Amino acid sequence: MSDRMKKQAEKARQAADTVRARGNEQQANRLETYADRLDSGKVVDRTDEVSSLLGRILRHR
Helix, strand or coil: CCHHHHHHHHHHHHHHHHHHHCCCHHHHHHHHHHHHHHHHCCCCCCHHHHHHHHHHHHHCC
């Protein structure tokens, strides 16, 4: 898991705490599920691959 995904999972958990405190349990559960998926490795970080691909496309114009 990349550092970027770890940070994203942490932010999702913080957001879940915030929305739960405001009374929105359903949204908090969605955010926690997303954070769990990030932590489990079920989500693949393709950011670097996409950046590289776009860079190659733009250079060949």
